[in-house]
Amino acid sequence: ARLAILLSGRGSNMLALAEAVRAGVLQGLAEIVVVFSNDLAAPGIDSAAALGLPTDSLSSKGRKREEFDRDVVAILQEYQPDYVVLAGYMRVLSPTFVRAFAGRIVNIHPADTHQHQGLHAYEWAFDNRLTETKITVHLVDEGLDTGPILAQRVVNLVGADTLAEVQRRGLAVEHVLYAETLAALIKESALAA
Ligand code: GRF
Numbered sequence: 001a002r003l004a005i006l007l008s009g010r011g012s013n014m015l016a017l018a019e020a021v022r023a024g025v026l027q028g029l030a031e032i033v034v035v036f037s038n039d040l041a042a043p044g045i046d047s048a049a050a051l052g053l054p055t056d057s058l059s060s061k062g063r064k065r066e067e068f069d070r071d072v073v074a075i076l077q078e079y080q081p082d083y084v085v086l087a088g089y090m091r092v093l094s095p096t097f098v099r100a101f102a103g104r105i106v107n108i109h110p111a112d113t114h115q116h117q118g119l120h121a122y123e124w125a126f127d128n129r130l131t132e133t134k135i136t137v138h139l140v141d142e143g144l145d146t147g148p149i150l151a152q153r154v155v156n157l158v159g160a161d162t163l164a165e166v167q168r169r170g171l172a173v174e175h176v177l178y179a180e181t182l183a184a185l186i187k188e189s190a191l192a193a
Pocket residue numbers: 007009010011012013014044087088089108109110174
Protein backbone atom coordinates (compact mmCIF):
# COMPACT_ATOMS: atom_id res chain seq x y z
CA ALA A 1 0.00 0.00 0.00
CA ARG A 2 1.10 3.52 -0.74
CA LEU A 3 1.35 5.71 2.36
CA ALA A 4 1.35 9.50 2.47
CA ILE A 5 2.57 10.58 5.91
CA LEU A 6 1.54 14.04 7.12
CA LEU A 7 3.33 15.81 9.94
CA SER A 8 3.88 19.26 11.38
CA GLY A 9 6.75 18.78 13.81
CA ARG A 10 9.26 16.35 15.25
CA GLY A 11 8.33 13.30 13.21
CA SER A 12 9.19 10.49 15.60
CA ASN A 13 6.16 8.48 14.43
CA MET A 14 7.15 9.03 10.81
CA LEU A 15 10.63 7.69 11.62
CA ALA A 16 9.17 4.65 13.36
CA LEU A 17 6.97 3.96 10.34
CA ALA A 18 9.89 4.40 7.97
CA GLU A 19 11.88 1.85 9.98
CA ALA A 20 8.92 -0.57 10.00
CA VAL A 21 8.73 -0.25 6.21
CA ARG A 22 12.48 -0.77 5.85
CA ALA A 23 12.87 -3.75 8.13
CA GLY A 24 9.83 -4.30 10.30
CA VAL A 25 6.14 -5.17 10.29
CA LEU A 26 5.42 -3.00 7.24
CA GLN A 27 8.19 -4.47 5.12
CA GLY A 28 6.74 -5.72 1.83
CA LEU A 29 3.33 -4.29 2.77
CA ALA A 30 3.80 -0.56 2.45
CA GLU A 31 5.88 2.12 0.85
CA ILE A 32 6.07 5.75 1.87
CA VAL A 33 5.26 7.71 -1.27
CA VAL A 34 5.51 11.13 0.35
CA VAL A 35 6.10 12.82 3.68
CA PHE A 36 4.17 16.07 3.66
CA SER A 37 4.28 19.00 6.08
CA ASN A 38 2.17 22.14 6.45
CA ASP A 39 5.10 23.74 8.25
CA LEU A 40 8.20 24.36 6.16
CA ALA A 41 10.35 24.34 9.30
CA ALA A 42 9.14 20.97 10.65
CA PRO A 43 12.17 18.94 11.80
CA GLY A 44 10.34 15.80 10.60
CA ILE A 45 10.67 16.93 6.99
CA ASP A 46 14.44 17.17 7.31
CA SER A 47 14.58 13.74 8.93
CA ALA A 48 12.49 12.28 6.11
CA ALA A 49 14.70 13.86 3.47
CA ALA A 50 17.80 12.57 5.26
CA LEU A 51 16.38 9.05 4.92
CA GLY A 52 15.90 9.65 1.20
CA LEU A 53 12.10 9.69 1.44
CA PRO A 54 10.17 11.92 -0.98
CA THR A 55 9.01 15.09 0.75
CA ASP A 56 6.61 17.87 -0.08
CA SER A 57 5.29 20.83 1.86
CA LEU A 58 2.98 23.78 1.67
CA SER A 59 2.77 26.42 4.36
CA SER A 60 -0.61 26.73 6.00
CA LYS A 61 0.33 30.06 7.58
CA GLY A 62 -2.50 32.55 7.12
CA ARG A 63 -4.50 30.18 4.92
CA LYS A 64 -8.21 29.49 5.26
CA ARG A 65 -8.84 25.85 6.20
CA GLU A 66 -10.98 24.87 3.20
CA GLU A 67 -8.76 26.57 0.63
CA PHE A 68 -5.57 25.22 2.10
CA ASP A 69 -6.99 21.72 2.28
CA ARG A 70 -8.06 21.85 -1.35
CA ASP A 71 -4.43 22.58 -2.28
CA VAL A 72 -3.12 19.81 -0.02
CA VAL A 73 -5.56 17.29 -1.50
CA ALA A 74 -4.34 18.21 -4.98
CA ILE A 75 -0.70 17.76 -3.94
CA LEU A 76 -1.36 14.42 -2.23
CA GLN A 77 -3.38 13.06 -5.12
CA GLU A 78 -0.30 13.36 -7.33
CA TYR A 79 1.30 10.66 -5.18
CA GLN A 80 -1.76 8.39 -5.42
CA PRO A 81 -1.74 7.29 -1.79
CA ASP A 82 -3.86 4.38 -0.59
CA TYR A 83 -3.70 5.76 2.93
CA VAL A 84 -3.15 9.21 4.38
CA VAL A 85 -1.33 8.69 7.66
CA LEU A 86 -1.43 11.56 10.14
CA ALA A 87 1.64 11.62 12.37
CA GLY A 88 1.56 14.76 14.45
CA TYR A 89 -0.23 16.74 11.77
CA MET A 90 -1.44 19.72 13.73
CA ARG A 91 -4.45 20.67 11.65
CA VAL A 92 -8.06 19.69 11.91
CA LEU A 93 -9.05 18.35 8.50
CA SER A 94 -11.86 20.06 6.62
CA PRO A 95 -14.78 18.04 5.23
CA THR A 96 -13.26 18.56 1.76
CA PHE A 97 -10.12 16.75 2.84
CA VAL A 98 -11.91 13.97 4.70
CA ARG A 99 -14.22 13.27 1.76
CA ALA A 100 -11.31 13.20 -0.73
CA PHE A 101 -9.78 10.24 1.13
CA ALA A 102 -12.88 8.88 2.85
CA GLY A 103 -12.16 5.86 5.04
CA ARG A 104 -8.47 6.00 4.17
CA ILE A 105 -7.19 8.58 6.64
CA VAL A 106 -5.59 7.23 9.81
CA ASN A 107 -4.51 9.13 12.92
CA ILE A 108 -2.68 8.34 16.14
CA HIS A 109 -3.91 10.02 19.29
CA PRO A 110 -1.97 9.83 22.54
CA ALA A 111 -5.01 9.12 24.70
CA ASP A 112 -8.23 7.15 24.70
CA THR A 113 -10.27 9.20 22.22
CA HIS A 114 -13.38 8.48 24.30
CA GLN A 115 -11.75 10.20 27.28
CA HIS A 116 -9.70 13.01 25.79
CA GLN A 117 -9.79 14.71 22.42
CA GLY A 118 -7.55 17.38 20.93
CA LEU A 119 -4.23 18.69 22.11
CA HIS A 120 -2.17 18.11 25.26
CA ALA A 121 -3.21 14.52 25.93
CA TYR A 122 0.01 13.62 27.77
CA GLU A 123 -0.30 16.76 29.91
CA TRP A 124 -3.86 15.68 30.70
CA ALA A 125 -2.70 12.21 31.76
CA PHE A 126 0.12 13.67 33.84
CA ASP A 127 -1.95 16.43 35.49
CA ASN A 128 -4.60 13.89 36.46
CA ARG A 129 -1.93 11.51 37.79
CA LEU A 130 -3.38 8.65 35.76
CA THR A 131 -1.79 5.28 36.51
CA GLU A 132 -2.36 4.29 32.91
CA THR A 133 -3.42 5.91 29.69
CA LYS A 134 -4.20 4.56 26.25
CA ILE A 135 -2.85 5.23 22.79
CA THR A 136 -5.50 5.19 20.07
CA VAL A 137 -5.14 4.62 16.33
CA HIS A 138 -8.33 5.54 14.53
CA LEU A 139 -9.83 6.36 11.18
CA VAL A 140 -10.47 10.05 10.69
CA ASP A 141 -13.97 11.35 10.13
CA GLU A 142 -15.21 14.93 10.12
CA GLY A 143 -15.05 15.34 13.90
CA LEU A 144 -12.05 15.95 16.17
CA ASP A 145 -10.70 12.56 17.30
CA THR A 146 -14.11 10.92 16.85
CA GLY A 147 -13.51 8.37 14.06
CA PRO A 148 -13.79 4.58 14.38
CA ILE A 149 -11.07 3.08 16.57
CA LEU A 150 -8.74 0.61 14.88
CA ALA A 151 -6.59 -0.23 17.89
CA GLN A 152 -5.76 0.89 21.40
CA ARG A 153 -2.90 -0.03 23.69
CA VAL A 154 -2.35 0.70 27.36
CA VAL A 155 0.63 2.71 28.60
CA ASN A 156 1.56 1.95 32.18
CA LEU A 157 2.19 5.23 34.00
CA VAL A 158 2.89 3.86 37.48
CA GLY A 159 5.93 5.72 38.76
CA ALA A 160 6.02 8.13 35.82
CA ASP A 161 6.56 11.24 37.90
CA THR A 162 7.51 13.76 35.25
CA LEU A 163 5.70 14.83 32.11
CA ALA A 164 8.81 13.86 30.14
CA GLU A 165 8.59 10.32 31.49
CA VAL A 166 4.88 10.11 30.61
CA GLN A 167 5.71 11.19 27.07
CA ARG A 168 8.67 8.85 26.80
CA ARG A 169 6.57 5.81 27.79
CA GLY A 170 3.67 6.91 25.60
CA LEU A 171 5.76 7.52 22.49
CA ALA A 172 7.43 4.13 22.83
CA VAL A 173 3.97 2.54 22.64
CA GLU A 174 2.89 4.86 19.81
CA HIS A 175 5.84 3.85 17.65
CA VAL A 176 5.03 0.15 17.91
CA LEU A 177 1.25 0.40 17.77
CA TYR A 178 1.06 2.65 14.72
CA ALA A 179 3.10 0.34 12.49
CA GLU A 180 1.30 -2.79 13.73
CA THR A 181 -2.13 -1.28 13.23
CA LEU A 182 -1.33 -0.08 9.72
CA ALA A 183 0.05 -3.51 8.85
CA ALA A 184 -3.19 -5.14 10.05
CA LEU A 185 -5.30 -2.61 8.16
CA ILE A 186 -3.39 -3.16 4.93
CA LYS A 187 -3.60 -6.94 5.26
CA GLU A 188 -7.34 -6.77 5.93
CA SER A 189 -8.03 -4.57 2.94
CA ALA A 190 -5.90 -6.82 0.74
CA LEU A 191 -8.01 -9.77 1.86
CA ALA A 192 -11.17 -7.81 1.13
CA ALA A 193 -9.98 -6.80 -2.32
C1 GRF B 1 2.36 12.21 18.95
O1 GRF B 1 2.22 12.19 20.37
C2 GRF B 1 1.05 11.85 18.28
O2 GRF B 1 0.30 10.90 18.98
C3 GRF B 1 0.32 13.17 18.28
O3 GRF B 1 1.33 14.12 17.99
C4 GRF B 1 2.59 13.63 18.45
C5 GRF B 1 3.51 13.66 17.28
O4 GRF B 1 4.84 13.31 17.61
N1 GRF B 1 -0.77 13.15 17.32
P1 GRF B 1 5.91 13.03 16.46
O5 GRF B 1 5.96 14.26 15.56
O6 GRF B 1 5.46 11.82 15.70
O7 GRF B 1 7.19 12.81 17.17
